[in-house]
Amino acid sequence: MSMENEEPPAGRFVERFAAELTEAGMQRMASRVFAALLASDSGSLTSAELSERLRISPAAVSGAVRYLNQVGMVSREREPGSRRDRYVLHNELWYETFTRRDQLLTRWETVLRDGAETLGTDTAAGARVAETADFFAFLQDEMHELLGRWREHRAATARERE
Structure with missing residues (x-):
């Protein structure tokens, strides 16, 4: 063969x-x-x-x-x-990609908060849109912490390899 x-x-x-x-x-x-x-x-x-x-x-x-x-x-x-x-x-490709995604989440959250206000948070649609905005805010907070932990992990791994 x-x-x-x-x-x-x-x-x-x-x-x-x-x-x-x-x-x-x-x-x-x-x-x-x-x-x-x-x-x-x-x-x-x-x-x-x-x-x-x-x-x-x-x-x-x-x-x-x-x-x-x-x-x-x-x-x-x-x-x-x-x-x-x-x-x-790009250097730090994944970090940069997720950082840009974070910027996108910020824009979406802003639009969703405005939408919830426009629809009225006392309506089913407004409450659903507000919950979606809350989800994106939560995701951003978690991502910031996760990326910080990643940088610490990467630095520690680099020190171990030296």
């Missing part, structure tokens, strides 16, 4: 994680590009490298990167001395 056509372990991981991201609502190509960047040693790849690794067209890479850039998951950097762009994962 030939091993030539067998997918390398990194490729299997990329496709598996990309499938999970797609299932969670991310665009399919963006999921694959993000997973490939995550699985690369440098955390950055060129369009040509992404095309080759994922066996997709440069146009598919471009569309995926445009989406990932819009949602703040990757950025574009120019290779020094070259005209080629590299697509780079």
Whole structure:
């Protein structure tokens, strides 16, 4: 049996994680590009490298990167001395992603509080909207504490590795 056509372990991981991201609502190509960047040693790849690794067209890479850039998951950097762009994962990617989500929750909570007031908190609809606002406020508080604990855990783990 030939091993030539067998997918390398990194490729299997990329496709598996990309499938999970797609299932969670991310665009399919963006999921694959993000997973490939995550699985690369440098955390950055060129369009040509992404095309080759994922066996997709440069146009598919471009569309995926445009989406990932819009949602703040990757950025574009120019290779020094070259005209080629590299697509780079942000430092502290997950922390930044959840921080942006926190900002979204703040906006939703504000709109929901206004909506509850408009509908009247003495109505069933107003009470339901107010409870939803309370949920988002609770979620934000918990997320702040959780992210703080994460930073402490990460710092402690880094000290242990030294």
